[in-house]
Amino acid sequence: MHIHNDMGAIATMPRAVLGALGIACALLASPAAMAQSRPVTPAQRATAEQVAQQGVPLAELAPNAPDVYVVKRGDTLWGISGVFLQRPWRWPELWGMNLPAIANPHLIFPGQTLYLEKKDGRARLSTGPAAASGEPETVRVSPRTRADSVSSMALPTLRMHLIEPFLAEPLVVDAQTLEQAPRVVGTMEDRVIMGPGDRIYARGDAANPLRAEPGEPRQYRVFRDAVALKDPASGDILGYEAQYLGKADLVRGESFEESANGKGGYVSDYVPASLDLVSSKEEIRAGDRLLPAPARTFVNFVPHAPEMNVDARVVSIYGSFGMSNAAQNNVVAINQGSEDGMRAGHVLSLLTKGSRIKDKTDKNRPVIKLPSESNGLAMVFRTFDRVSYALILEARLPVSVGDRLVNPE
DSSP states (O other): EEEEEEEEEEEEEEHHHHHHHHHHHHHHHHHHHHHHHHOOOOHHHHHHHHHHHOOEEGBBBBOOOOOSEEEOOOOOOOHHHHHHHHGGGGHHHHHTTTTBBBSSOOOOOOEEEEEEEETEEEEEESSSSSOOSOOEEEEOOOOEEEEOOOOHHSSSSSSSHHHHHHHHEEEEEETTTTTTEEEEEEETTTOOOEOOTEEEEEEOOOOOOOOOOOSSEEEEEEEEEEEEEEEETTTOOEEEEEEEEEEEEEEEEEEEEOOOOOSEEEEEEOEEEEEEEEEEESSSEEEEEEEOOOOOOOOOOOOOOSOOOEEEEEEEEETTOOOOOOOTTTTEEESGGGGGGGTTTTEEEEEEOOOEOOOTTSSSOOOOOOOOEEEEEEEEEEEEOOOEEEEEESSSEEEETTEEEEEEE
């Protein structure tokens, strides 16, 4: 919790001081900001200051960019970027962010006012209006006490319902991970398929048993069938995508129970672990695998163009189950990951593959390939070593496996 205790008489402070305090408090209080912060070198700080001073050319502004904008509940960073800019991925330059040092130094909240400052042919945003004179502007602070969660208030990059399920669902593993994971062996009523509310039983192996001891995982995700993700260009296997099925809570761990054998002695019987299914996307059955659920994290990243040159391909359409095309708000896997420099927040331009047609104007009817054309935008939101997942923000034509993703223009 981020607790404010503004007690005492009504005070006045220079707005610039309040703005600096507000940003510092947000950074100190937010778990996300603490996780994202890295040491800032003098060169990086100089770059940030230079960008903050320069802003973007006025030609980059949207035609109806407002001089003043009050952030509303339901707003997203991407949406506000489109309010001010023709190319929303240039938001960090407009805001003066130093992405290599701090991924998100300015947390934006509903109720804040953003001011668009224009000077010397360039524009930049601030949380306070430019003072008309050299005197710092002052604002009045009323005494009050409030407690709220900074991470829950901060403006999300996108509408979270579009990507929240995918923050935990896609899983790219090596060939052995699922084979070595604990497996479902049955149900309380010996059902063939299971769903939410059912109790399931599972067992691991000697090296990876399911335990219910303190410090051991209690929440698990259920997966099936690790499908090879092949690079459309090279044919290399980039990893294996496991099919997400649902969630389960561990009730009791694996154990051994002794019982009389009817001959005056005892036998030791193996008893599998018990889990309750919390949710499911599909029916769960014996043989499905369990992996510990990751800790829930606050995700807030800044949309921006990649710092390196990108020429990637769509590997698969997530959750397509045989579908060959994707559209706006669908998720695609691409053939570049963290090893290639991909980061959450990278905005990429989608290109069509360009159709092959017969040139009917030529008597020989040769087959020619039409050029690739811009087809929309996608934003990376989750990365693995050699694969990333991206949300299609806009697409004029269906997106297919093999389509290119490049730096936005």
